[in-house]
Amino acid sequence: MTRRMPILVAAALSAGLVTEAMAVEWNASLWGSRRAFTEHVEKLAELVAEKSGGEFTINVSYGGLSKNTENLDGISIGAFEMAQFCAGYHRDKNPSITVLELPFLGVSTLEEEVAVSHAVYAHPAVAADLGRWNAKLLMTSPMPQYNIVGTGEPRDELAEFDGMRVRATGGLGQAFSAVGAVPTSVTATEAYQAMESGVVDTVSFAQHAHLSFRTIDEADWWTENLNPGTVNCPVVVNTDAYAALSDEHRAILDESVPEAIDYYLENYGALLDRWEEVLAEKGVEKVTISEDQLAEFRKIAADPIRETWIADMSAQGLPAQELYDLVMDTLEQTRAGN
Template identity: 75%
Template sequence: MNLTTKLCVSALALSFATEAAATEWNVSVWGKRRAFTEHIHKLAELVEEKTDGAFTMNISYGGLSKNRENLDGISIGAFEMAQFCAGYHPDKNRAITVLELPFLGVQTLDEEVAVSHAVYDHPAVADEMAQWNAMMLMTSPMPQYNIVGTGEARSELSEFDGMRVRATGGIGQAFEAVGAVPTSVTSSEAYQAMESGVVDTVAFAQHAHLSFGTINEADWWTANLNPGTVNCPVVVNIDAYDMLSDEERAALDESVPEAIDYYLSNYGELLKRWDEVLAEKDVQKVEISDEELAKFKDVAGQPIHDAWIADMSAQGLPAQELYDLVQATLAEQRGN
């Protein structure tokens, strides 16, 4: 073998070794790229930078799994990372549904991040996620949900009676408590449900009303109903995480706070221009009176909290502890 041939063989072997050492993760999300997924894109960018391209992520919008099946996909190793919402399958992620209780008192996205990550770090959550071979990585913080609707605006609690609303988790329970009829169609199905008249109203955070087009069907939007929000973690497959090199694992873990900060900044810009969006689309901004809000909280706040604590405790979860953790974290966050 001459020198040129030896050099070519060596270069080829080095190329194969480099390719073999590279790590590529598949990430399952849904819908389209939007404020709700920007932290995942930022995370992928940061990880690739910190590992000089040795660790990359392929983010797929619906190509790997349906949104209600992402946790199942993680459990069998169909992909390495995924986003899901607790309300899509509360029986599979009971512990974190504490974060979807209505009227918890969370007021800002920073508070939502704090309470979510505090709950994610609780051993009961880790144990439950481990049953799906999943590990919590970060939250996808969303502001309080509000509803868009068609027809005459509804500003009094009595007008919610019989109202068909797309709402999941604790928000759905809250509306049910005041006589509304919740349906848990996925976010991707919400526009069609509204357009076809299957629902009268849709409860979403602002970015979702934009991304899924429900704002385009709306005649009005509640500015201050704020019944709660949905909790949507990003999880990783435990086996895939354990197989990362020390450098790759450090790059991933250290990038989470940066990715969350980027998300908060990006979402903040969306919130700043929300009133402009309403004006552009000729959507009426409805303010619910303090009296009506107080009625809503009385019916759908503490009674639902107490029922959740009793139900989850009966199932063997440290429900009171998780609930108290949320309240303590909120108090600490505001103290800081």
């Protein structure tokens, strides 16, 4: 028995080292604070930890790891394993997914946004585009159509957009520019200060962001039906970190994505239900844009911006028309399935 003790001790120590080696800890870089926009990442972390028995954990950080405009760069060098970013923050770094930020695509529900985003993410050209940054697209952060809050007199005609200083990024910024507005791409975390100081007159956001970044607190009015489009904000993982996962942990991560998205949709739906109460509480006037004005906006912004995007992206070697058609076909199939 005495002679066997060193063997037993060595075996126990070895088992401990194996268990320790199996434990995987990831860091996820987000920004702002926990909100509806980040609930799927929080849920994913919860599911992964639960299903792995605590052997695979994801630490969610809000601004402690990187600036929101530099998350893709952080992923590329392996500074962290997971990150969220918005395509409009750096269109040149992720040109393929900017198809999802074209104005007036016609996406009307969060479920449709998930379907078209994930279809685009699965396209080989898109995977290769993000692969340049050592990034693997994991899931979208579906948001409803953007609408603007503003100060002063409500603007309900396109002529009143002329000279309007609006916080809008990506395709939305191009759309507003087409009708004479002056877009600025300040980040979400800078939007309130820009509005408070008068740098911008209006801010274009989805509802959760108007709440989270407090632009609703400065608002006198909100456009309830402008619906020019939305911003696409993927969650990506570092490809090396993903490849290094065990088969079990990789399967846990992948299978947890649909559950995390479902939770996100349920949670965001509850926020939209409360939106009317928020407007009433804060005394924000709802502004309705007439159908004639909306049709004019689409005529001026939608077709020209789309055609320019297709030409520019094709010149960069991307299958631009194919990506746009993929969005339209997926939207049609999703509606038919419902």
